Amino acid sequence: xxxxxxxxxxxxxxxxxxxxxxxxxxxxxxxITIAVIGEGVSAVAEQAAKVAGVSKVVTVDGxxxxxxxxxxxxxxxxxxxxxxxxxxxxxxxxxxxxxPRVAALMDVQQISEITAVVSADTFERPIYxxxxxxxxxxxxxxxxITVRTTSFEPAAAEGGSAAxxxxxxxxxxxxxxxxxxxVTESERPExxxxxxxxxxxxxxxxxxxxxxxxxxxxxxxAAVGASRAAVDAGYVPxxxxxxxxxxxxxPELYIAVGISGAIQHLAGMxxxxxxxxxxxxxxxxxxxxxxxxLVADLFEAVPALEAExx
Amino acid sequence: xxxxxxxxxxxxxxxxxxxxxxxxGVETANVKMSMNPFDEISVEEAIRLKEAGKATEVVxxxxxxxxxxxxxRNALAMGADRAxxxxxxGEVEPLAVAKILKGVIAEEEPGLVLLGKQAIDxxxxxxxxxxxxxxxxxxxxxxxxxxLGDGSMEATREVDGGLETIKVNMPAVVSVDLRxxxxxxxxxxxxMKAKKKPLDTKAAADYGVDVTPRLxxxxxxxxxxxxxxxxxxxxxxxxxxxxxxxxxx
Numbered sequence: 001x002x003x004x005x006x007x008x009x010x011x012x013x014x015x016x017x018x019x020x021x022x023x024x025x026x027x028x029x030x031x032i033t034i035a036v037i038g039e040g041v042s043a044v045a046e047q048a049a050k051v052a053g054v055s056k057v058v059t060v061d062g063x064x065x066x067x068x069x070x071x072x073x074x075x076x077x078x079x080x081x082x083x084x085x086x087x088x089x090x091x092x093x094x095x096x097x098x099x100p101r102v103a104a105l106m107d108v109q110q111i112s113e114i115t116a117v118v119s120a121d122t123f124e125r126p127i128y129x130x131x132x133x134x135x136x137x138x139x140x141x142x143x144x145i146t147v148r149t150t151s152f153e154p155a156a157a158e159g160g161s162a163a164x165x166x167x168x169x170x171x172x173x174x175x176x177x178x179x180x181x182x183v184t185e186s187e188r189p190e191x192x193x194x195x196x197x198x199x200x201x202x203x204x205x206x207x208x209x210x211x212x213x214x215x216x217x218x219x220x221x222a223a224v225g226a227s228r229a230a231v232d233a234g235y236v237p238x239x240x241x242x243x244x245x246x247x248x249x250x251p252e253l254y255i256a257v258g259i260s261g262a263i264q265h266l267a268g269m270x271x272x273x274x275x276x277x278x279x280x281x282x283x284x285x286x287x288x289x290x291x292x293x294l295v296a297d298l299f300e301a302v303p304a305l306e307a308e309x310x
Numbered sequence: 311x312x313x314x315x316x317x318x319x320x321x322x323x324x325x326x327x328x329x330x331x332x333x334x335g336v337e338t339a340n341v342k343m344s345m346n347p348f349d350e351i352s353v354e355e356a357i358r359l360k361e362a363g364k365a366t367e368v369v370x371x372x373x374x375x376x377x378x379x380x381x382x383r384n385a386l387a388m389g390a391d392r393a394x395x396x397x398x399x400g401e402v403e404p405l406a407v408a409k410i411l412k413g414v415i416a417e418e419e420p421g422l423v424l425l426g427k428q429a430i431d432x433x434x435x436x437x438x439x440x441x442x443x444x445x446x447x448x449x450x451x452x453x454x455x456x457x458l459g460d461g462s463m464e465a466t467r468e469v470d471g472g473l474e475t476i477k478v479n480m481p482a483v484v485s486v487d488l489r490x491x492x493x494x495x496x497x498x499x500x501x502m503k504a505k506k507k508p509l510d511t512k513a514a515a516d517y518g519v520d521v522t523p524r525l526x527x528x529x530x531x532x533x534x535x536x537x538x539x540x541x542x543x544x545x546x547x548x549x550x551x552x553x554x555x556x557x558x559x
Contacts, residue, residue: 176476239470308545
């Protein structure tokens, strides 16, 4: 019993973030168990059992876990963690919410958002918005680790045949409850796993102008992102934000439109394979990380780009 | 209701940090330091709760060196009533911070603790959640809106898929996200007034907390640099390069 991975899911589907976390755990070595905690999660458990390299799946099923409330989920993870050396989760908002609560209940100092596994007890993690990389060694009896998914390839979703075991939970703590969710609906790929991302910044000037980027995105099969400035200005919802405190993306192609390139934004996209910057200010810091820069008025360049992609 | 607001002194968000040549950490000597931007938002929210008659007192607390007094004075100038400095040298990890804050809570008995969701130096995003665990209180993290009710609170959280609203019992721990509010600037008269507001100094040992780091930092290094790019002359040249050179479209 070496690695316990807390699955990221929506009660019906196992999310790709879990597959990236499996690869991180494999780098540390040892057997892998996936824990699926939620409400009505049998389909998720079946998917988890098929992931290559997974030897066991445990499920904890109950209405009190349906919305991943940290007060209810954390004690379950503490109980499941008994006997494991490492407990892993992808650094999604759900796990970022829950895992430190788990760590403190176990009196463990968590290791957040690792980008590399150096050895079984030593990990790399970015600090200062990715402007420095810390190599940290843990002497904790159990390590609580969250994983930056863009730094690890996904494990194969098929090929495994792990046994699934159902375990009783710890009940409803009775101090928190779910009220409602406002989920952004989109037909486009998910920002953190898209092959191409087209992002807009303050230079877009309005939310309506994001329609221009969406047309380009649709031609490239891309997700649409944004800088903090564009989100703060209300052009697009919060879940579009790429950066130190938003989402971290590392697509094959990242197209930054009207984004100046603050340190905090670069932190969320500078590991992209190819970066394109379109900005009318040739002094904009975004050009320092761009592979291809185009100094131009975006209101001319973006429609031209869309036309060129036909 | 008393509101407790922990604040951290960090390298200013506009500073491009440099890694020390011996890879022991980042250069913090002669670098501009400020209040962690997320903590400014939590101070602002606490002050607004007081102005709205929903809070009676705003107490700010910082854990760090004597220089963290500057950060506390800044919070007092924004409108906090009273400050506590818990002196500790070197890096204090989130778990130790949460343990000290639990001790402060035992003395101060706040009805609400408002923290920034993460500090922009170590980017851990842990302290609020850990404090929730240690106190047994519910947590509302990454919030962009809070509404106090009778013995409970509704909080809107920024999550990967959009927004989520939860209800938590009070007392509670809240970690704030960027869009909760826009923090005010301290006016000059308020900066002068802040110098006379009470600031107590304590030590980590007063709360029986050992702040020795659990994790050993072996080294701090520069991230890999990106190779220099090129400026293209037109959209068609850009598309040509992406197709034939980078081969990504």
